[in-house]
Amino acid sequence: MVSCMTETEKKRGRPKTEHDAPASVRPKVKGLTKVFDAAAAAxxxxxxxxxxxxxxxxxxxxxxxxxxxxDRQPGAEAVKKPQRPT
Incomplete structure (x- = not known):
């Protein structure tokens, strides 16, 4: 049987699952991450x-x-509202 695993999968020693897929979300709006984290903690x-x-x-x-x-977190007023792509 021929293995079709990538080098990364071989190094991990197991096949890739849906949870291994990168799902990174990085906001483009400056300061949004800091305010979001404060709101999440609150x-x-x-x-x-x-x-x-x-x-x-x-x-x-x-x-x-x-x-x-x-409730609104300090600094939220300074963050520019994200714009939807047109």
């Missing part, structure tokens, strides 16, 4: 958990709900 959560809940809600996963939203 809600008793973290960036990963909030993002996962938003993805599930957006994809209409049954039972998914929006994560709780805290």
């Amino acid at each position: 809600a008793g959560s973290n960036r990963s958990q909030i993002t996962e809940e938003l993805w599930a809600w957006f994809a209409r996963v049954p039972g998914a709900t929006l994560p709780p939203r805290p």
